[in-house]
Amino acid sequence: MEFTIQSVCVPTRxxxxxxxxxxxxxxxxxxxxxxxxxxxxxxGHHKLLLPGFVNAHTHSPEMWQRGLIAxxxxxxxxxxxxxxxxxxxxxxxxxxxxxxxxxxLSGGTTVVDHLILIPGQEMETIAAAVRAYRExxxxxxxxxxxxxxxxxxxxxxxxxxxxxxxxxxxxDETIALAKAAIEQFHDPAAGIHIMVAPTGPQxxxxxxxxxxxxxxxxxxxxxxTHLLETRGQHLLFTEKYGCSAxxxxxxxxxxxxxxxxxxxxxxDDADIEMLAATxxxxxxxxxxxxxxxxGIAPVLKYRAAGVNVAFGCDGSASNDSQDLxxxxxxxxILHNVTDLEYRHWITPRQAxxxxxxxxxxxxxxxxxxxxxxxxxxxxxxxYDLENLSLLPRTDPIGQLVLGRPTQAVHSVWxxxxxxxxxxxxxxxxxxxxxxxxxxxxxxxxxxxxxxLPQFQTYYRQAMGLAAD
Amino acid sequence: MEFTIQSVCVPTRxxxxxxxxxxxxxxxxxxxxxxxxxxxxxxGHHKLLLPGFVNAHTHSPEMWQRGLIAxxxxxxxxxxxxxxxxxxxxxxxxxxxxxxxxxxLSGGTTVVDHLILIPGQEMETIAAAVRAYRExxxxxxxxxxxxxxxxxxxxxxxxxxxxxxxxxxxxDETIALAKAAIEQFHDPAAGIHIMVAPTGPQxxxxxxxxxxxxxxxxxxxxxxTHLLETRGQHLLFTEKYGCSAxxxxxxxxxxxxxxxxxxxxxxDDADIEMLAATxxxxxxxxxxxxxxxxGIAPVLKYRAAGVNVAFGCDGSASNDSQDLxxxxxxxxILHNVTDLEYRHWITPRQAxxxxxxxxxxxxxxxxxxxxxxxxxxxxxxxYDLENLSLLPRTDPIGQLVLGRPTQAVHSVWxxxxxxxxxxxxxxxxxxxxxxxxxxxxxxxxxxxxxxLPQFQTYYRQAMGLAAD
Numbered sequence: 001m002e003f004t005i006q007s008v009c010v011p012t013r014x015x016x017x018x019x020x021x022x023x024x025x026x027x028x029x030x031x032x033x034x035x036x037x038x039x040x041x042x043x044g045h046h047k048l049l050l051p052g053f054v055n056a057h058t059h060s061p062e063m064w065q066r067g068l069i070a071x072x073x074x075x076x077x078x079x080x081x082x083x084x085x086x087x088x089x090x091x092x093x094x095x096x097x098x099x100x101x102x103x104x105l106s107g108g109t110t111v112v113d114h115l116i117l118i119p120g121q122e123m124e125t126i127a128a129a130v131r132a133y134r135e136x137x138x139x140x141x142x143x144x145x146x147x148x149x150x151x152x153x154x155x156x157x158x159x160x161x162x163x164x165x166x167x168x169x170x171x172d173e174t175i176a177l178a179k180a181a182i183e184q185f186h187d188p189a190a191g192i193h194i195m196v197a198p199t200g201p202q203x204x205x206x207x208x209x210x211x212x213x214x215x216x217x218x219x220x221x222x223x224x225t226h227l228l229e230t231r232g233q234h235l236l237f238t239e240k241y242g243c244s245a246x247x248x249x250x251x252x253x254x255x256x257x258x259x260x261x262x263x264x265x266x267x268d269d270a271d272i273e274m275l276a277a278t279x280x281x282x283x284x285x286x287x288x289x290x291x292x293x294x295g296i297a298p299v300l301k302y303r304a305a306g307v308n309v310a311f312g313c314d315g316s317a318s319n320d321s322q323d324l325x326x327x328x329x330x331x332x333i334l335h336n337v338t339d340l341e342y343r344h345w346i347t348p349r350q351a352x353x354x355x356x357x358x359x360x361x362x363x364x365x366x367x368x369x370x371x372x373x374x375x376x377x378x379x380x381x382x383y384d385l386e387n388l389s390l391l392p393r394t395d396p397i398g399q400l401v402l403g404r405p406t407q408a409v410h411s412v413w414x415x416x417x418x419x420x421x422x423x424x425x426x427x428x429x430x431x432x433x434x435x436x437x438x439x440x441x442x443x444x445x446x447x448x449x450x451x452l453p454q455f456q457t458y459y460r461q462a463m464g465l466a467a468d
Numbered sequence: 469m470e471f472t473i474q475s476v477c478v479p480t481r482x483x484x485x486x487x488x489x490x491x492x493x494x495x496x497x498x499x500x501x502x503x504x505x506x507x508x509x510x511x512g513h514h515k516l517l518l519p520g521f522v523n524a525h526t527h528s529p530e531m532w533q534r535g536l537i538a539x540x541x542x543x544x545x546x547x548x549x550x551x552x553x554x555x556x557x558x559x560x561x562x563x564x565x566x567x568x569x570x571x572x573l574s575g576g577t578t579v580v581d582h583l584i585l586i587p588g589q590e591m592e593t594i595a596a597a598v599r600a601y602r603e604x605x606x607x608x609x610x611x612x613x614x615x616x617x618x619x620x621x622x623x624x625x626x627x628x629x630x631x632x633x634x635x636x637x638x639x640d641e642t643i644a645l646a647k648a649a650i651e652q653f654h655d656p657a658a659g660i661h662i663m664v665a666p667t668g669p670q671x672x673x674x675x676x677x678x679x680x681x682x683x684x685x686x687x688x689x690x691x692x693t694h695l696l697e698t699r700g701q702h703l704l705f706t707e708k709y710g711c712s713a714x715x716x717x718x719x720x721x722x723x724x725x726x727x728x729x730x731x732x733x734x735x736d737d738a739d740i741e742m743l744a745a746t747x748x749x750x751x752x753x754x755x756x757x758x759x760x761x762x763g764i765a766p767v768l769k770y771r772a773a774g775v776n777v778a779f780g781c782d783g784s785a786s787n788d789s790q791d792l793x794x795x796x797x798x799x800x801i802l803h804n805v806t807d808l809e810y811r812h813w814i815t816p817r818q819a820x821x822x823x824x825x826x827x828x829x830x831x832x833x834x835x836x837x838x839x840x841x842x843x844x845x846x847x848x849x850x851y852d853l854e855n856l857s858l859l860p861r862t863d864p865i866g867q868l869v870l871g872r873p874t875q876a877v878h879s880v881w882x883x884x885x886x887x888x889x890x891x892x893x894x895x896x897x898x899x900x901x902x903x904x905x906x907x908x909x910x911x912x913x914x915x916x917x918x919x920l921p922q923f924q925t926y927y928r929q930a931m932g933l934a935a936d
Contacts, residue, residue, distance in 0.1 A: 009911070014913060014914055015913030015914065016911060016913055046906075063860065064860055064862075065862060066860075066862060066866075066867060066870070066871060067816075067858075067862045067863050067864075067865075067866030067867030067868070067869075067870050067871055068862040068863050068866055069866075070815065071800075071801075071804060071810060071813035071814065071815055072810055073808075073810050076810070098856075098859075101856070102856075102857075231808075287801070289805070290798075290801040290802055290804055290805055291801045291804065291870065292804065293804035293805055293807075293808070293810060293813065294805070295805050296805055316871075319870070319871075320866070320867065320870040320871045321857070321870075321871045321872035323872040323874075326794075326872050330758075330798070332539075333539075333755070333758040333759045334758055336539060336758055336759065336760065336761035337757070337758055337761055337762070337763050337764055339761075340541075340699075340761070340931065340932075340933060341933060341934075342539060342540055342541050342544070342761060345539035345761065346539065347538065347539055348535075386902065386906060388566075388569070388570075388898065388901070388902055388905075389570075389789070390535075391566075391902060391905035391906055391909070392531065392532055392534075392905040392906065392908060392909030393905075393906060393909040393910055393911045394532075394533060394534060394535045394536040394909065394911070394912055395535050395536050395911070395912050395913060395915075396535075396911060397535075398534075398535030398536055398537075398788070399534060399535030399788065400535070401535075402534070402535050402759065402787070402788040402789075403534060403535055403784075403787075403788045403789045404789035404791040404794050406791075406874055406875060407874060407875060430856065433856070434854060434856055434859060437856075437859040437860040437861075438514075438854060438859055438860065438861060440860060441859070441860030441861040441862065442861055443477070443484060443861045443862070443863070443864060444862055444863050445482060445483030445484055445863060446482055446483065447863075463808065464808075465808060465809060466809075
């Protein structure tokens with residue numbers, strides 16, 4: 001399919017230009033004013049064209065619990081979250097579809113789904129999510145969430161004694177699951193990438209982490225995991241490793257150019273240097289870090305050290321949205337309170353680069369997506385600058401990043417295929433999605449978890465909070 | 469006009485109930501299941517009814533500069549902002565209309581406009597904003613932004629010498645402007661309230677602050693001002709007063725039950741006690757406090773001390789939106805990183821109470837608005853729970869506050885008058901507003917202010933930042 005977006009506003013180095021953009025066979029083939037019309041013509045008048053962003057960390061099944069979990073720190077929030085799994089594969093399909101739709105309608109063309117698996121139905125879970133992403137047409141990196149240890153081991157002891165608990169599964173079984181997922185579903189040509197994605201060092205044995213890391217070279221896949229999200233994890237790793245978790249991951253050969261690490265809130269300067277040296281990517285999830293009280297990731301330090309940073313929404317139960325523009329806004333302005341030197345603050349243009357190119361780099365795709373340039377895939381988002389939320393006319397990228405765009409995405413193409421037109425997803429029926437989400441759910445007021453009280457006393461003691 | 473909202477979801481103490489709500493002559497007259505149908509019938513099926521929120525601090529003319537000003541601290545950002553005033557009264561009208569529309573479509577029924585005045589056209593400025601608010605039908609508190617001192621006096625010296633500068637106007641002239649505004653425009657019965665609203669102690673003489681405070685008793689109006697927004701102001705007040713700005717305002721009789729204070733980021737425990745003792749209201753503007761690097765207001769301390777807290781969007785050049793739900797979300801979750809004790813964190817239900825009742829209290833209106841109760845004014849907002857951004861069904865208030873509702877407001881009534889229906893403002897033509905905002909603006913990339921470089925060296929020295 002060939003098409004030309006005509007007279008569209010695009011950012012230049014310091015300003016804007018109005019150009020025609022030609023796309024052939026999924027790639028950008030020309031960007032210049034007044035090109036000869038080629039293929040379908042798209043009117044770019046009063047519209048802004050940007051490269052698609054990457055929603056670089058989420059957990060799609062959490063959509064079923066968004067708005068539901070009380071304000072709690074991660075460790076207790078997780079107890080609430082896991083109490084209400086497992087889900088059915090059908091629900092996995094619908095929440096993946098919902099996650100993709102919200103990502104597309106907020107400027108994303110790629111989603112990284114750190115996918116919570118239904119125990120005993122691991123392959124069915126992955127199949128359901130992959131089906132949704134193929135149908136809607138978003139580029140998806142699906143990382144089955146894998147760990148071999150019990151939840152209690154993810155909490156620091158704070159000196160409390162703890163009985164040994166059996167592993168959930170062996171390291172070999174854990175690694176076998178990842179291999180099976182890759183062999184069955186990894187299909188980059190179709191826009192479906194399987195990642196190797198342990199839950200995090202707080203729930204994984206060294207044997208499983210090293211074995212999973214080794215799959216990167218064997219299959220040429222990306223690595224992804226949670227890292228140092230909370231103060232509790234920082235305390236845990238000091239107990240568990242006696243060294244920084246970053247140094248430990250480095251010894252296990254887990255870091256590298258196609259490794260992306262979600263959160264990275266509690267890293268010190270030496271850790272930051274190690275991420276820079278290994279060219280690992282930090283995925284910043286500002287909204288869930290606030291919602292769960294995890295802290296403010298030292299993103300200005302990452303940028304100063306040359307660490308690549310991308311943005312993620314995180315799962316919908318800890319945010320509780322999949323609006324990527326909201327994550328980009330907060331992920332930019334949040335850090336202004338951490339450094340008096342305002343010349344370090346993230347500008348809207350820098351935020352757009354982080355969201356597009358930063359996201360692509362973390363997935364090893366910077367040669368083909370993340371930039372508006374001839375030769376790149378046509379992962380493109382067209383914003384309607386006549387939308388009330390982007391008016392009056394000022395600086396379009398400033399409005400997009402610092403404002404609160406509402407239904408401002410006009411069109412989206414993923415590798416040249418149009419998946420959003422006139423503000424509506426064209427590849428699936430949104431009314432069917434809405435009906436499914438409505439039908440498979442019910443209103444709650446105060447849901448009661450049995451797991452939360454079980455861990456709360458232990459957690460409060462470990463974290464030095466007053467006893468009940 | 470009489471109407472009944474049927475079978476609508478409303479919050480109870482701990483959960484939800486589905487009831488009919490009857491409205492007669494602008495007030496709620498009954499709330500109960502299965503009421504006899506009265507007047508126009510509104511279908512409340514799959515909808516949530518809440519009291520209208522208060523956008524408790526904004527500056528409507530800033531809408532013309534939203535998305536435009538680079539990431540800068542307040543003091544330098546102001547230099548940029550003021551460089552591009554004055555505006556024309558016609559533009560004041562359109563930006564007030566835009567501010568009202570965004571407030572209504574994000575759950576607000578009342579707006580507090582700390583109105584930037586066009587020099588020499590002060591009454592025309594107020595008239596233009598008042599006309600907009602009357603036409604759209606939102607309840608408006610308009611506080612003409614008044615000060616008598618030059619901008620340079622709002623910066624701390626940091627020991628630098630500074631030549632004396634003449635006052636902008638005398639204290640008497642300043643007070644006369646406030647009196648004229650009240651006498652000409654204060655019309656509570658029509659939903660238009662004039663507030664006495666000095667810019668802040670950083671730009672006002674004691675004589676003008678005391679004289680303005682005295683107008684409260686004479687005219688029974690509310691007081692409103694900025695207070696201790698930045699570290700720079702904290703330093704300034706130490707130089708200027710030799711005591712806390714809160715103690716100083718108290719001596720000038722400025723605090724009290726109908727005094728609302730925007731920002732309050734840099735207060736200490738004694739200041740907080742004084743706000744509690746005087747029953748003053750803090751207006752929390754989390755997004756502009758981040759965007760301008762002002763800091764995180766100690767909102768959990770305010771709540772613990774019994775200080776009333778409301779939410780504001782602040783002006784659109786420092787946020788850069790007027791979406792009240794966004795301010796409520798951030799104003800809730802932001803504080804989770806300031807206190808390890810998660811039992812102090814703000815719940816979604818508490819956030820709704822702050823936004824509605826907290827806002828009403830700061831304006832002395834808690835007897836008539838801010839609660840869903842018989843006898844209260846029908847300041848009501850109906851949310852569409854079938855909206856994709858509020859699905860799947862979980863906890864409706866959790867979804868509304870922690871999610872990112874997108875066009876989820878179905879209907880709005882202000883004192884019983886319907887101003888939004890089916891998601892659209894019915895009292896004005898949105899297309900006309902969009903065309904006006906488009907026509908009166910142009911796209912910028914890097915706007916250059918002449919004032920900014922003038923103050924930057926001085927500011928950097930005063931704040932202890934490295935010299936250029």
